[in-house]
Amino acid sequence: MSRTGSALLPEVALAVTLLIAPFLLPHMGGSFDLLQRVLDWGLLGLGFDLLFGATGLLSFGQAAFYGTGGFVAGYLLVNNFLASVWLALVIGTLAAGLFGLVVGWLAVRRIGIYFAMITLAFGQMSYFLENSPLSAYTGGENGLPGVPVPVIGAVRITPGLPMYWLLAAIFFVGFVIARRILHSPFGMVLRAIKENTYRVAVVGHSVPAYKLAVFVIAALYAGLAGGLLGVFQSYMPPDAFSLDTSGQLVVQTVIGGVGTLIGPTVGAAIWLWLRDNLQLLPGIGALWKLILGLIFVVLVVALKRGIAGEIRYLFSRRREQAAAGVPEEAGAAALPPASSVQLPMTAPLAFARPGAPALRAIEVAKHYGGLRAVDGVSFDVRTGSIHAVIGPNGAGKTTLFRTLKDEVSPTSGEVLLFGRRITGLGPTRTAQLGIGKSNQLNQLFLQLTVRENLRIAALARRRGRFRADLLRAAGSLPAVERQVEAVMYTIGLAPRADVPAHILPYGEKRRLEIGIALATGPNVLLLDEPLAGMSPAERIATRGLIRQIAQANGQSRTLLIVEHDMDAVFELAERITVLYEGRLLADGTPDQIQRDQAVQDAYLGGLHEHEPA
Amino acid sequence: MPSAPLLISQAFNGLALGTLLALVSSGLTIILGTLGVLNFAHGALFMLGAYAIFVAAAKTGSFVVGVLVGTVFMLLIGVALERGLVRWFYGRPPEDQILVTFGAGIVLVEAVRAVFGGDSQHVSTPAWGGGVAQIGFLIYPLYRLELIGIIAALLGLFYIVLYRTSIGLVVRAGIEDARMVGILGINVRRTFLLVFAIGAAAAGVSGMLYAPIVSVDPDMGAEFLVQSFVVIVIGGLGSYPGAIVGGIIAGEIVSITSAFNSAYSDVMLYAVMALLLVLRPQGLFGSEGRV
Numbered sequence: 001m002s003r004t005g006s007a008l009l010p011e012v013a014l015a016v017t018l019l020i021a022p023f024l025l026p027h028m029g030g031s032f033d034l035l036q037r038v039l040d041w042g043l044l045g046l047g048f049d050l051l052f053g054a055t056g057l058l059s060f061g062q063a064a065f066y067g068t069g070g071f072v073a074g075y076l077l078v079n080n081f082l083a084s085v086w087l088a089l090v091i092g093t094l095a096a097g098l099f100g101l102v103v104g105w106l107a108v109r110r111i112g113i114y115f116a117m118i119t120l121a122f123g124q125m126s127y128f129l130e131n132s133p134l135s136a137y138t139g140g141e142n143g144l145p146g147v148p149v150p151v152i153g154a155v156r157i158t159p160g161l162p163m164y165w166l167l168a169a170i171f172f173v174g175f176v177i178a179r180r181i182l183h184s185p186f187g188m189v190l191r192a193i194k195e196n197t198y199r200v201a202v203v204g205h206s207v208p209a210y211k212l213a214v215f216v217i218a219a220l221y222a223g224l225a226g227g228l229l230g231v232f233q234s235y236m237p238p239d240a241f242s243l244d245t246s247g248q249l250v251v252q253t254v255i256g257g258v259g260t261l262i263g264p265t266v267g268a269a270i271w272l273w274l275r276d277n278l279q280l281l282p283g284i285g286a287l288w289k290l291i292l293g294l295i296f297v298v299l300v301v302a303l304k305r306g307i308a309g310e311i312r313y314l315f316s317r318r319r320e321q322a323a324a325g326v327p328e329e330a331g332a333a334a335l336p337p338a339s340s341v342q343l344p345m346t347a348p349l350a351f352a353r354p355g356a357p358a359l360r361a362i363e364v365a366k367h368y369g370g371l372r373a374v375d376g377v378s379f380d381v382r383t384g385s386i387h388a389v390i391g392p393n394g395a396g397k398t399t400l401f402r403t404l405k406d407e408v409s410p411t412s413g414e415v416l417l418f419g420r421r422i423t424g425l426g427p428t429r430t431a432q433l434g435i436g437k438s439n440q441l442n443q444l445f446l447q448l449t450v451r452e453n454l455r456i457a458a459l460a461r462r463r464g465r466f467r468a469d470l471l472r473a474a475g476s477l478p479a480v481e482r483q484v485e486a487v488m489y490t491i492g493l494a495p496r497a498d499v500p501a502h503i504l505p506y507g508e509k510r511r512l513e514i515g516i517a518l519a520t521g522p523n524v525l526l527l528d529e530p531l532a533g534m535s536p537a538e539r540i541a542t543r544g545l546i547r548q549i550a551q552a553n554g555q556s557r558t559l560l561i562v563e564h565d566m567d568a569v570f571e572l573a574e575r576i577t578v579l580y581e582g583r584l585l586a587d588g589t590p591d592q593i594q595r596d597q598a599v600q601d602a603y604l605g606g607l608h609e610h611e612p613a
Numbered sequence: 614m615p616s617a618p619l620l621i622s623q624a625f626n627g628l629a630l631g632t633l634l635a636l637v638s639s640g641l642t643i644i645l646g647t648l649g650v651l652n653f654a655h656g657a658l659f660m661l662g663a664y665a666i667f668v669a670a671a672k673t674g675s676f677v678v679g680v681l682v683g684t685v686f687m688l689l690i691g692v693a694l695e696r697g698l699v700r701w702f703y704g705r706p707p708e709d710q711i712l713v714t715f716g717a718g719i720v721l722v723e724a725v726r727a728v729f730g731g732d733s734q735h736v737s738t739p740a741w742g743g744g745v746a747q748i749g750f751l752i753y754p755l756y757r758l759e760l761i762g763i764i765a766a767l768l769g770l771f772y773i774v775l776y777r778t779s780i781g782l783v784v785r786a787g788i789e790d791a792r793m794v795g796i797l798g799i800n801v802r803r804t805f806l807l808v809f810a811i812g813a814a815a816a817g818v819s820g821m822l823y824a825p826i827v828s829v830d831p832d833m834g835a836e837f838l839v840q841s842f843v844v845i846v847i848g849g850l851g852s853y854p855g856a857i858v859g860g861i862i863a864g865e866i867v868s869i870t871s872a873f874n875s876a877y878s879d880v881m882l883y884a885v886m887a888l889l890l891v892l893r894p895q896g897l898f899g900s901e902g903r904v
Contacts, residue, residue: 058708106891112707113651113850117842118890124839125883132876243835247715254712286730290723297716300709301701 014175014262018168022161032160034276036232038269039167040225041252045264046171046178047221048249053259054182055214056194057108058116060246061123062222064103067130067241069096069223074144074236075137085150089227096223097216099126104215108208111197120243127241144236163232170228171265174221178261181217181470185459188474190214192456195445202407202443203520204431204460213468251296257306266308351433352418358383358524358558359404364413366399373399375582376413381524381575383418386550386559388569391579392602397562398440400579401528404560405437406430417524432465436522438514440529440562446502450493451484453501453512457519458483483519490548491515492541507538511545518549524558525549531565543568570594578602615872618750623872624865629757631864632764633819637837638844638856639771640815646788646851647808650699650710654718656838658813662687662820663829664725667736676739676825683821684814691813695806703805718834726831733828742825760822767818768857774811775853784808788851843886849899858897 021035044066051057073092076082082091107118130138138144150157150166157166181187189210192200201207230236239245248271249264256267271292278288299306305313357380366374374396381387389397403410407427414423422430436457445453458480463469475481488494491511496504501512514530530546531539550559563569569576569590576593578586580602586593593599615623641655652658665686669679698717702710742756775781783804786794795801820834827833844863848855866885871878889896 052708056708058711106887110890110894113645113711114890114894116651116707116711117846118887120839120842121846121883121886121890125880125887128879128883133874133880135876243839247719250712250715251719287723287727290720290727293716293719293723297698297713297720300712300716301698 010179010262011172011176015172018172021168022164030273031276032164033233034272035164036167037272038265039164039171040229040232041249041268041272042262042265043167043171043174043228044222044225044249045253045256045268046174046261047218047225048253049259049261049264050178050181050187050190050214050221051218052250052253053261053263054187054194055190055211057211057215058250059107059119059215059218060116060243060250061103061119061121061126062218062249063241063243063245064119064123064126065096065100065219065222066226066229066245067126067238068099068226069093070226070230070236070240071130071138071144072096072223073227074147074230077148077230078144078146085148085231089150089224089231092227093220093223096226097220100216100219100222101212104212104219108211108215120246123241123243123246127243130238130241138238139236141238143238144230145234147230147234147236149234150231159232159234167228167232170224174224175261177471178221182261183474184470184472185463185474185477185480186210186213186468186470188452188456188459191448192445192452195447196443199443199445199516200456202405202427202431202437203457203516204428204465205456206428206465209466213466217470251292253306254296254299255292255306257309257312260306260308260312263306263308267306270307351420353420356383356416356419357381358385358418359560360416360419361400361404362414362416364400364403364410364415366396366403366408367411372582374403374410374579377579377582377584378413379577379584379587381558381560383558385574386546386561386572388561388563388573388576389579390563390566390569390576391585394581395579396582397579398528401437401526401560401562405435405526407437428465431520431522432461434461434521434523435526436517436520436524437526438517438528438530440532442509442513444501444509444512444516447500449498449500450488450504450512451497454484454487454515454519455480457516458487458521461521483521487515487519490518490552491545507534510534510538511542514542514545514549522557524560527559527561527563529562529564531563531568539565539568543572546572620869620872622751622753623868625751625753625757627865627868628861629761629864630867631861632761632768633823633860634837634840634844634863635857635860636764636767636771637816637819638841638848638860639768639853640812640819641841642845642848642851642853642856643775643784643788643808644812645845646853647784647791648699648703648805649707649791650702650714651707652699652812653711653715653838654694654721655714655812655816655841656834656836657718657721658687658690658816658834659820659823659837660829660831660834661690661721661725662817663736663824663827663833664729664734664820665817666821666824667729667734667829670736676737680818680821684818687814687817688810690817691810692806694813695809699809700802700805718838722831722834729831731831733830736824736829738825754826756825760826763822764819771815772853780804780807840882843882845896846886846889847896849896852896852898855896855898 022032025035044062048059048062051059069092072095073088076088076091077085082088103119103122107115110118131140157163189200189205193207193210197207226240229240252267252271253264255270256265257263274288274292278284304310359381362378363376364374365372365376377400389400391397402408404415405427406415406422406425409424414421416422417433417435422433445456455474462477462480488497491514493508493512493515496508501509504512510533514527517525531542534542546559550557561572573590576588576590577584578593578599585602586596586599637659641652644650644652662683665683666679669682670676673679673682694717698713702713738756742759744755745752746755746758775784783794783799787801787804791801840863844856844859847862848859863882866882867878870881
């Protein structure tokens with residue numbers, strides 16, 4: 001898990017580029033002014049890429065924070081409230097972060113077009129605030145001229161090369177921090193949110209808290225970039241707040257490469273270089289933005305990765321191919337005997353009442369309009385047992401499962417976990433309390449590796465619903481890594497640890513689906529049709545896996561399974577609950593269920609004969 | 614407190630702006646409702662309409678004929694955009710749809726800038742719209758007054774198409790559940806194409822009618838894009854009645870606020886939008902399920 005030399009390659013490459021750029025670029029139609037602008041846009045872009053590239057939140061309002069940082073710092077300096085440029089930059093950055101906290105709090109509850117529109121609306125509101133009501137402070141359409149340059153000791157950082165070094169140093173630090181964030185447990189959760197927001201929430205991470213945190217981080221980057229904009233050009237322009245600023249940032253990021261951190265900087269270099277140089281050419285001078293627009297559309301249509309993204313792809317594809325090259329059989333062969341697997345159990349729950357059943361459903365009902373999917377079902381799941389729920393199609397099994405984890409709250413009735421009421425807590429809290437669930441349809445993080453898929457789940461209960469461990473390496477929590485390793489061996493995917501989930505064959509995807517639920521370290525594990533879609537050989541292997549999970553050291557794990565494969569159910573389950581048309585038909589040991597006349601009728605369809613037509 | 618005549622005059626201005634916003638937004642909202650795509654190129658289509666009348670009125674010598682020719686042109690632009698670009702994005706995440714329409718908007722704006730330059734152009738008020746009208750104590754430019762009537766008529770026509778024709782029934786059903794409409798054997802692809810073309814034309818016609826009272830330049834659409842977002846948020850995403858009511862409310866917010874303090878007119882508009890998104894995200898006429 002140590003950071004090797006090659007892991008620091010981007011930092012080294014960036015440092016070298018920043019060091020030689022001022023000597024190289026003037027020969028390529030660049031200027032210090034251009035370099036400074038590129039780095040300023042790039043700094044703004046670092047935050048935006050964490051927000052959009054990593055987390056998938058497309059904001060059209062970053063100008064609001066860029067402008068806030070710039071005008072707060074500029075106002076304090078121009079009016080001589082502060083002598084220190086550094087202090088003004090810090091205050092401006094914090095002001096932008098605070099504004100980001102308010103806007104983010106309102107915005108992150110919504111997704112997709114709502115998120116884009118809310119951020120856009122706040123961006124426009126800030127623009128008009130700057131322009132009219134606050135013009136006494138901001139200079140309105142004139143902006144704030146005369147922003148002073150910073151001073152280190154007795155040295156004034158003058159425009160030109162000294163100012164370039166300042167921006168380069170700040171950008172470098174900003175990049176290092178952003179990259180640390182991206183590779184921290186916190187960043188891991190962000191990337192998972194982009195892949196599959198719902199699964200992140202149901203394994204126990206508070207999605208709104210993470211989204212809000214990254215929104216504030218992006219606002220802080222924007223605020224600092226805005227403050228520096230005023231400083232390096234001695235003037236704070238009002239169009240920092242404009243919709244064009246937010247739009248330009250989006251375009252630059254897509255052209256440069258979304259999710260690469262350096263992409264927005266590359267995009268800014270291209271945008272600004274084209275603007276400065278194409279404008280000089282007669283005939284096509286006015287076309288530079290049209291050309292950029294066309295490139296942008298082509299990139300979006302063709303799903304291309306942008307320039308930095310393409311370069312990174314060439315590197316990572318080789319790695320992926322090497323990882324995927326592990327032969328199929330190796331997976332099964334590497335499966336160690338059950339006894340050697342150390343599957344760490346989360347300690348018994350503090351709130352558990354001794355003797356209380358692991359799960360107790362009390363008169364649970366879930367109605368959708370007139371449809372009574374589940375209609376007053378009560379049963380207990382004994383601690384440490386394998387319990388199965390069966391019933392014909394449409395009996396309400398999946399809906400019942402969803403109410404047990406509170407993915408949907410029941411219309412009436414309640415669910416107790418070790419005697420504690422969990423109804424109404426929602427899936428994130430129930431995951432934290434110890435309920436894990438695998439789904440009938442796979443809910444994986446397809447672009448992430450097997451190890452990362454499991455790590456996201458394992459991080460949840462270890463770190464709690466939210467933790468801003470921004471600078472720690474994602475793989476540096478020993479307890480989490482042990483859990484990930486153990487689960488990986490248990491589900492037989494250890495040889496596939498570094499393969500992205502999307503290239504796994506179906507059977508392995510199913511096992512990973514179960515593995516994610518298991519990696520949360522649940523006290524109660526719900527498996528919704530774990531054998532669905534598997535071949536006979538895979539079914540047998542997975543039955544073994546389920547037994548192994550139940551018997552792994554400790555013996556305190558409780559399993560509840562919905563399954564159509566009756567052979568599997570009667571082999572595995574110590575107790576069986578039968579649902580029929582949303583109601584409880586029978587509840588007992590496999591022997592009792594097998595002899596139950598009502599159950600036989602239900603499965604043979606005989607029940608309908610006794611009902612009035 | 615502003616005087617009563619000023620308030621009434623501003624209320625009229627609000628109505629003129631509001632009906633215009635309603636027409637722009639009705640195009641945006643039926644595209645969003647039916648296709649599920651938030652069209653970020655809508656402002657550019659508005660701008661394109663203004664340039665269409667600038668050219669067509671000069672070539673044909675008649676504002677009315679120019680509008681008819683321009684409408685056909687805008688329908689064709691809508692068809693080209695849908696066939697060439699937007700339809701590939703129906704299955705993609707909303708972020709991609711936003712990006713591609715945003716990009717299409719940039720291309721349209723820059724293409725117009727390349728052809729006509731960045732300077733603002735002037736479109737003459739048609740002869741029948743010159744001069745002023747006197748209503749009681751209120752003196753009001755005649756064209757603006759006529760504009761309210763013309764747009765009200767267009768919105769009425771729109772209403773008839775949506776609520777009284779079978780194609781309108783398909784569109785409204787598509788807003789409820791596009792997949793189900795497809796399952797019923799109705800050609801959804803053709804409906805989508807038609808809706809996008811009509812939506813584009815609605816933006817374009819708005820731009821044409823508005824051209825005589827503003828200066829026409831390549832960037833004129835951005836403000837209308839954002840304002841029509843406000844309108845559909847107020848009215849409810851994908852709701853046609855919502856676009857009309859929301860448009861008039863938005864127009865009145867801007868105008869009435871500026872009677873008190875013009876500095877706050879736009880701020881107030883976005884503040885209302887932000888508040889609604891938080892308190893009632895489904896808008897006045899939207900249904901909860903679409904949020």
